[in-house]
Amino acid sequence: MELTGTVLAGPEYEPLEGRVVVEDGEIAAVEETETESTDIVCPAFVNAHTHVGDSIAKEAGRGLTLEELVGPPDGLKHRLLRETSREEKVEAMARSLSFMESAGTAAFLEFREGGVEGVEALDDAAAGLDVEPVVFGRETVDVLEVADGFGASGAHDDDFTAERVAAREAGKPFAIHAGEVGPDDIDPALDLDPAFLVHMVHAESMHLDRVADSDTPVVVCPRSNLVTGVGLPPVEALAERTTVALGTDNVFLNSPSMFREMEFAAKLFDVEAPEVLRMATAAGAEIAGLDCGVVEPGRPARLVVLDGDSDNLAGVRDPVRAVVRRAGVDDVKRVLLP
Structure with a gap:
């Protein structure tokens, strides 16, 4: 499975245009690559x-x-x-x-x-x-x-x-x-x-x-x-x-x-x-004592995908601030909780 868009990656939640590769419920890779997706992928x-x-x-x-x-x-x-x-x-x-x-x-x-x-x-x-x-x-x-x-x-x-x-x-x-x-x-x-x-x-x-x-x-x-x-x-x-x-x-x-x-x-x-x-x-x-909360390889793929093109989030310039200060339940597109 691949999730594409802006990934809030690593312990600093750095915005990264790319994809998260999920295999058997685990994050196998976080890769920087061009994508047309406007989704925002962050830890659950x-x-x-x-x-x-x-x-x-x-x-x-x-x-x-x-x-x-x-x-x-x-x-x-x-x-x-x-x-x-x-x-x-x-x-x-x-x-x-x-x-x-x-x-x-x-x-x-x-x-x-x-x-x-x-x-x-x-x-x-x-x-x-x-x-x-x-x-x-x-x-x-x-x-x-x-x-x-x-x-x-x-x-x-x-x-x-x-x-x-x-x-x-x-x-x-x-x-x-x-x-x-x-x-x-x-x-x-x-x-x-x-x-x-x-x-x-x-x-x-x-x-x-x-x-x-x-x-x-x-x-x-x-x-x-x-x-x-x-x-x-x-x-x-x-x-x-x-x-x-x-x-x-x-x-x-x-x-x-x-x-x-x-x-x-x-x-x-x-x-x-x-x-x-x-x-x-x-x-x-x-x-x-849980191994989640960070999007990085080797972690369980407990993730939230937000619709970055929702009426609420379209046009966002700072995705981390948007998730924290603006996003809501209506912006949730997908939740992965393996």
Whole structure:
């Protein structure tokens, strides 16, 4: 198989007129050559933080605080999840995953409520789809038997030492929310030596130093932070110190579209388009231990082909900026997720 057009090639996403040769689900070659194709070929996205269980209640909770929305155990989302049948949850999640796949997402890192049953429900929702879930189970230690890791709500909610020890013994990553509503839970979160932190809206200089010293990756979710009114993460400062990836967070607050997340981040923060694209692709893949996010030989051919001649993209002069700041789901021509 050959994909032709402008290829955003290599770890720097350099625009290259040419073709990508795919053999047996792998990128066999990236070649520079003249082509009449106006397509744009880029790596498929990795959504580095989601709560797709919230698909049961999209746009619920208008006017509520973050604690009222998602605070365990009695925030709105938790009450709704308890009231909803397993069948309804699976169907709602499957619809969101189908959208994510059609929008070019290759994989997503999910903080999944509901313990073992919650992870198994997500597995059922993902059955038959090519988008890959990387599931961080929650609530009970035994969830590590079926999940890819453990995802903690935050150091203010509980002492997660036992869960951290259990994850280490299981050889699986431990991740935790930190600094979403204030700075006080960041040091306790870092003390747990997590695989990555989520949010870090209220990171102060001493926290940034600790992140740099420990080389702890951070997943930021700026659209979600804006919606919940907690502020915005210091993306530029974080990006100077560690790996930063983008996530869309709760589905009931935001569409799980990486196009929207990239555009928001690129226009709000002083970060160049190639770096934002990396946050939406290779950075999330790196955190998840996946070998994707870069268009180069030897990588899995997890790719998105955009129609460069769509009404939205026709006339684009800078294809990387176009993918990050302008493109949308309607511009997707083809998604390859072997």
